Every structure is written in C-alpha cells, then in structure tokens.
Amino acid sequence: MIKLNGIERMSDKQRLEYLLISLEGQLSSENNPLANISNASALIYAIIDRLNWAGFYFMRENELVLGPFQGLPACNRIKLNAGVCGTAAATRKTQVVPNVHDFPGHIACDSASNSELVVPIVKDNTVYGVLDLDSPELERFTELEAKYFERFVKKLNQYIDWDEL
Template sequence: MSFEIQSINTEDKAVFYAELAQQARGLLHGEHDRIANAANFAALVWHALPRINWCGFYFFDGRELVVGPFQGKPACVRIALGRGVCGTAAATRETQLVVDVNEFDGHIACDAASRSEVVVPLVIDGELLGVWDVDSPEAGRFDDQDRIGMELICDVFLQALSRPANTEAA
C-alpha cells in the first residue's frame, strides 16, 4: 500500500488539524495493530506538523510509560507516572500544554533542544493506553488550538484501535 502525505495549509490551525485527522483516518483505515498504527501516525504527524523536533508515543505497561514508535532523536525509554510532562498527563489523564518546559517543575529533558510540549493521554474504555507526546524547539510553539487539534487526531488513532477486527472470510 502506498500513502501520499498531502500538503496541508498551516495558517488556520482548525483547518490544519481537521485535514490532518482526515489523512490519519485514511492512513489507519482497516488496520488495528497498535504498533503499526502508532508508527504510521507518528510519521504522518512528523511530516505534516511544522516546527517540531519530536513526536511519538509512550505506552503504559501496567507500571510505567515505555517509549513506543516515534520520530526524532532517541528518547527516554521509561517514565514513571506523575513524573515529567508525559507522566503527569498519564497520571491526571488530562492533556498537558507546556509553553516553556523550563518552567514545568520536574520536566524530563530527553532532548535538551525541546522548549515547548503538548502531551495527550490515551484512554480506551477507562483504561490508560499511554500518551501522545509532541515537542518543539520553540518556546510557545503550542497553544490551545494545538491542544484541541492534538486531541482530535489522537481520537482518530484511538478509534482505529477500537474498531472490531475484520472478520471477513479469506
């Protein structure tokens, strides 16, 4: 299967994220494997979202967050719940929008170049799956429109995992 990432106008964030969600739906359609979808989702966002230096998943293993598919420099492998921006998002199950990571008490600097961050908790049927994390080297890169947009595209990811497996006869 070939998938072409379409250029998206980034001037209007609401339109940008709506179009990115549509592309994610097309990319994830028919696939239910968490790792395969996470890898493609991270690649899609990496190529579509300007001015970022890392995007990816941390999955909850029952005790802590463990790095999953991502784009960017090598990352911290394990993060305790409640620690750093990712651990806080996982523990509170609330999206964390951090304008300047240097002002976030307990920030974990996996990449010293990161200055702002948005982390969306991923919850299916009340159970924590993990978090979606996006970093930028620019302080103030993310705003409330980005938070809403990230939550929208994460819903697309979660819906792809939630669909029943294809049961058609071979």
C-alpha cells in the same frame, strides 16, 4: 498514499484538519496497531511544523515505555507523575506547556525541546499511554492544537485495540 504538496500554504487549522483526514485514511486501510501507531507519529511529524519530536509512550507495569516516534532518540521509560508525560498519564489531562524549563520535574530527553504538548490515551477508563509532541520553540503549542490532538487520540481509540500492543 499521502501527498504533502501545498501543505506549506495551509493555515494551522487546515493542517490539523488534513492531519485528521490522513489519519482516518491510514487507520481505515490497516488493522495492525503497531503499523498504525508508527504511521500516526510519521503523519504528525510530516504535517505539523516546528516540531523536533512526535511519538508515543505506552503504559507498562505502572510506567510509560517508549513507543513509535519521529525525532532523536528519547527516554526509554518515564515514571507516572514524572515530567510532562508522566503528569498527563497520571492526571488523565492534556498538558500544554509553553516552557518546559518552568515545569516542575521536567525530564529533558532532548535538550533542544522548549515546549511540549502531551495528550493522554484513555479508553474505557484505562490509561494506555500518551501522545507526546515537543518543539524547540517556546510557546509553540496552542489550545486549538490541544483540541485537535485530543480528537486525534479519539480517532486512534476508534480503530486501535491498545491491548494488542
């Protein structure tokens, strides 16, 4: 069981460490990939502040399809190379976007989003999808967060067989 008592007093780095510890606890006690991905998005949304969306898109027939998330309803499908998510999946590189309105081809699923962090999910040289975080704040995401969310995806890769989703 996760307890969020005192989280408001944690530094950003402490929250990110707590997020990884909480994820490990969740993944090590459950083997269903859908349950784990669902709880992974809920953990992010509960622990990381100043977000308006946190979730996953998965590769299906050469495009990204919406997976478990927290936040308002989102775009169902995103083409590769389209928007921040499609770019992250196509390039296999984490995207930290301080102002999404300056990003060529940005897809506005939620008009309140102003910055974005997207980490590609790559395992055994296969792109399985992306982890997508949105914020209503400009310049919300840091390089520290990018590194921790890359670790978050690596932790998911240790436990999840993406082909089962």
